[in-house]
Amino acid sequence: MAWRRDQVVPVEIRTNEPSFDSGTLTVVLRTDGGTGSTVNVVAFTQGASCDAGFCGVARMNLWEPPFDAFRGQMAVEVRGQDRVGNVGTSSGVVNVTRWKWRHDITGATITATPALGNTGVVYVGTTNGSDNDGQLLALSPGGRVLWAASGGAVVASPTVGNVQDGGVERVYAAVRKGSISRVGFFDSADGGFTAVCNDVNSISILVQSSLAFTQLTAGSASETVYGVYSGRTGGTIFAIRPDAENDLLLRCPSTAAVGDVVVPGTMLATGNAVVFGSSDGRLKSYALDTTGTSFTLQWNQPLVAVANDPSTLLQPSSLAAASGAVYGGGNLGGFSKFFSAPLDGGQPPSYFPTASVIGNPSVGNVSGNVAVAGLENARLVSLTITDGGTQSIDTAGEVIRSAPVWGANGYIYTGGATSGAIQARKPLGTVAWQFEPGFTIGGSLTLDCNRQPEGSVIPGLPGVLYAATRDGKVHALVVDSRGLDTSAPWPKYQHDARNTGNPSTPISSCP
Numbered sequence: 001m002a003w004r005r006d007q008v009v010p011v012e013i014r015t016n017e018p019s020f021d022s023g024t025l026t027v028v029l030r031t032d033g034g035t036g037s038t039v040n041v042v043a044f045t046q047g048a049s050c051d052a053g054f055c056g057v058a059r060m061n062l063w064e065p066p067f068d069a070f071r072g073q074m075a076v077e078v079r080g081q082d083r084v085g086n087v088g089t090s091s092g093v094v095n096v097t098r099w100k101w102r103h104d105i106t107g108a109t110i111t112a113t114p115a116l117g118n119t120g121v122v123y124v125g126t127t128n129g130s131d132n133d134g135q136l137l138a139l140s141p142g143g144r145v146l147w148a149a150s151g152g153a154v155v156a157s158p159t160v161g162n163v164q165d166g167g168v169e170r171v172y173a174a175v176r177k178g179s180i181s182r183v184g185f186f187d188s189a190d191g192g193f194t195a196v197c198n199d200v201n202s203i204s205i206l207v208q209s210s211l212a213f214t215q216l217t218a219g220s221a222s223e224t225v226y227g228v229y230s231g232r233t234g235g236t237i238f239a240i241r242p243d244a245e246n247d248l249l250l251r252c253p254s255t256a257a258v259g260d261v262v263v264p265g266t267m268l269a270t271g272n273a274v275v276f277g278s279s280d281g282r283l284k285s286y287a288l289d290t291t292g293t294s295f296t297l298q299w300n301q302p303l304v305a306v307a308n309d310p311s312t313l314l315q316p317s318s319l320a321a322a323s324g325a326v327y328g329g330g331n332l333g334g335f336s337k338f339f340s341a342p343l344d345g346g347q348p349p350s351y352f353p354t355a356s357v358i359g360n361p362s363v364g365n366v367s368g369n370v371a372v373a374g375l376e377n378a379r380l381v382s383l384t385i386t387d388g389g390t391q392s393i394d395t396a397g398e399v400i401r402s403a404p405v406w407g408a409n410g411y412i413y414t415g416g417a418t419s420g421a422i423q424a425r426k427p428l429g430t431v432a433w434q435f436e437p438g439f440t441i442g443g444s445l446t447l448d449c450n451r452q453p454e455g456s457v458i459p460g461l462p463g464v465l466y467a468a469t470r471d472g473k474v475h476a477l478v479v480d481s482r483g484l485d486t487s488a489p490w491p492k493y494q495h496d497a498r499n500t501g502n503p504s505t506p507i508s509s510c511p
Contacts, residue, residue, distance in 0.1 A: 002071065003479040006461045007062055010095055013375035014055040015019030017082055025080040029094075031072075035503040037232035043052050060097055061194040063462045063480070067472035068432040071097040076213035091227035098435065100464060100476040101143035108134065111263070111511075113157040113210070113402075113443030115171065120448050121146065122466055123171050123366055124474055125154025125403035131206060132178050135188055136171065140341035141464070142478060143450040147191035152177035155263070157210040157443060160166070161185070163221045172225040173342050174207035174242060179284035181205055183227060183240055183252075187243050196240045205231040210318070212274055212501035216241070216288060216482040224340025226267050226274040226290075230260035235278060237286055237295055244292065253288060254498060256483035264360055265492060266318035266402070268326060268500040270343055274299050275326055281305075281313020283326070285345055299345025305335040314339070318360040318403065319369060321503045322489035323385055327371045330360030338373065338390070352390055354381050360444065364406035372428065374400030374414070382428065393429045402444035408510070413465055415441035422467050424479060435477060439469040444493035449483045451511035 003009050012026060058078075064072060078090045108126035117121045127134040132154035138146040152175035161170040166298040170185035175193070183244060184195040207227050216224035220241030229236040233256035244250035259278025261267065268275045273287035285298035303314040314337060321327070325340045336358050341349040356377035363371045369385040370478025379398060380393040398416040405413040409430070412425045420440040423430045450461035467475045474492050484491045486509045494501040 003099050004098040004100060005062055005067060005096055007284055009060045009062060011058045011060060011076060011078075012055070012080055013058060015053040015080070015088065015228065017053045017088070019082045020021075020054045021081055021083050021086070022054050022056075024231055025078070026052075026085045027060070028079075028174055028367070029062075029065055030075050030077070031067055047311075059092070067096065067480075069101070070433045070435045071095070085198075092497065093097060098478045099434070100478050102476070103143050103145070103474045105137065105472040105474070108286050109470055110442035110468040110474075111470065112154055112271035113493050113499060114446055114466055114468050114474070115158045115160050115499040116446060116448050116466070117160050117171070117500070118163050119167075120451040121132055121188065122457065122474065123158055123160065123186075124468055125158055125173060126472060127153035127155055131195065132156050132176055132203070134175070136175070136191070138171075138188065138191060139474060140453055141448070141455060144453070144454040149186055149191035149193060151175040151193045152180070156207045156227065156493060157499050159211045159225060159494070159500055161213060162215075166204070170223065170242065172211055172213065174227060176206060178444045179203040181207065182227070183207065183238065185240070185242060194242065196242050197238055197254075198248065200229065200232065202231070205229050208263045208264040209261040209267060209276070210499060210501060212269040212494075213273075213498070213502075213505070214269040215264075215416040216272055216292070226269060228258065228261040228267070228276065230262050230279070233257060235260040236258065236275075239288060241292070249293045249305055253293050253295065254458075255286070258286060258295070259284065260323050264317050268321055268498065269376055270321065270504075271473045275319065275343065277316025277319060277328060277330075279315060281315060281332070283316065283328075283341055283345075293344055301341060301345055303330045303339060303349060304351070305330070305332045305337070315439050317358060317373070318402070318493065320361045320363045320490035320495075322363040322371070325385075327372050327383070328359050329354070329361060331357045336375075336466045338371070340371075340383075340511050346433060350388070352383055352388060354390075355379070357391065358491070359401035360403040360493060362403040362486060362492055363408060364404075364412065364485060365487040365489070366427070369489055372404050372412070374402070374404075378418070380404070380428065381415075398423075402441055405445045406485040407447050407463065407465075407479060407486050408483055408486040411481045413447065413479065415445045415446055415467055417441065422475075422477065435475075437467065437469050437473065437475050439471040439473065442468050446492060446497055447479070447481060447484050448497055451479075457510060463510060475505070483508070
């Protein structure tokens with residue numbers, strides 16, 4: 001039997017020595033083999049009745065000793081004396097694992113990053129592989145299926161809105177069933193879907209990139225979620241606004257010919273505007289006008305692969321924001337670059353060449369903000385925001401395409417596209433432990449506090465890392481970070497656990 005890293009193990013201690021001095025008793029829990037520091041277990045309770053001598057129970061917090069392994073053993077050492085100073089000892093081992101639970105979704109492919117609700121519910125979108133059928137599932141923090149809605153394929157990562165009256169939250173998503181695409185939200189209480197915009201009937205039209213969430217004051221104040229229909233009239237941007245007046249122009253304003261946004265591209269909400277990289281090699285910003293019925297182009301900057309050559313533009317990856325700038329990766333044939341650009345679009349992007357095709361970035365706080373992304377040559381590249389310096393880190397053959405996750409307590413978590421290895425890094429170039437789920441990661445990882453089954457946070461416990469693999473499995477692992485690093489400007493894919501893609505969304509700390 002193995003105990004989880006986040007559990008408390010009771011150890012019963014008995015002695016028949018009538019002169020035993022209970023004040024000398026110590027129980028020590030340490031990493032097996034003597035590595036790491038020892039931890040005295042102070043929560044010790046004497047037994048109510050004992051035939052002779054002494055008996056009691058020590059409660060050992062398995063998350064306290066250092067544990068640089070996915071699974072392994074911890075040593076338990078007990079020591080005490082009788083009243084004349086004779087010493088007695090005993091020892092044992094506890095098998096420990098970080099594995100919490102796994103949920104298998106039969107016949108499903110997962111390519112979208114799961115979103116976490118305000119009480120830790122895991123919302124997972126699936127596709128059948130042809131992107132014309134699938135479902136959205138709601139899993140409790142304990143891995144129980146709360147509901148499964150068979151509305152269609154979910155390719156773009158969903159995003160979660162604010163808590164409504166009664167504790168309900170909207171889970172915004174784009175779905176496709178056959179040739180019919182719909183955009184709207186699922187009700188977190190029962191999985192019912194409300195289509196905010198008119199349905200689109202075309203097998204060539206699909207919302208492929210993530211949605212972005214904000215609270216918008218244009219027109220009627222309401223929750224607003226942006227997205228782009230790729231393949232529709234040169235790329236059609238839309239806004240889902242369910243609280244607006246009962247007028248389609250207000251509930252679902254749209255503008256055509258903005259450029260397609262395809263996987264792995266994302267959208268980033270900032271103020272009343274949205275920023276995205278289009279497949280025609282440009283970084284753009286659009287905003288709803290004051291009436292809330294149409295979009296206005298704010299700025300449009302080319303992502304140049306070769307200096308002064310507008311005919312060779314980079315295909316952008318997902319985006320991240322920090323220090324008033326947007327960061328991303330761009331690729332075109334033999335050209336791959338990290339780029340940054342002011343969020344106001346006032347200047348052309350700056351470029352930092354990479355040695356290989358670049359994946360999805362995140363931004364952490366390591367003695368100053370650092371943007372990090374994986375490369376196809378099995379390396380990580382880090383970009384120091386203050387001076388533009390770059391560093392390359394070998395990943396021992398594992399290609400990392402998903403955005404790294406910056407957790408509390410200095411850990412960075414990555415998911416592999418080669419073997420699927422999930423790795424805990426501290427610092428970035430050192431792997432503390434890894435878990436191989438048996439299949440590659442779909443989308444990116446996400447991280448939350450440790451919670452009760454109903455969703456309340458359990459203070460003091462390590463966090464939970466969620467990983468969805470492309471073969472339809474959702475894994476929950478106990479990690480030594482109590483949630484996301486709140487000092488990181490953009491600690492994961494789409495910024496926060498709700499996938500809002502909005503740097504203004506608070507990143508809550510775990511008690």
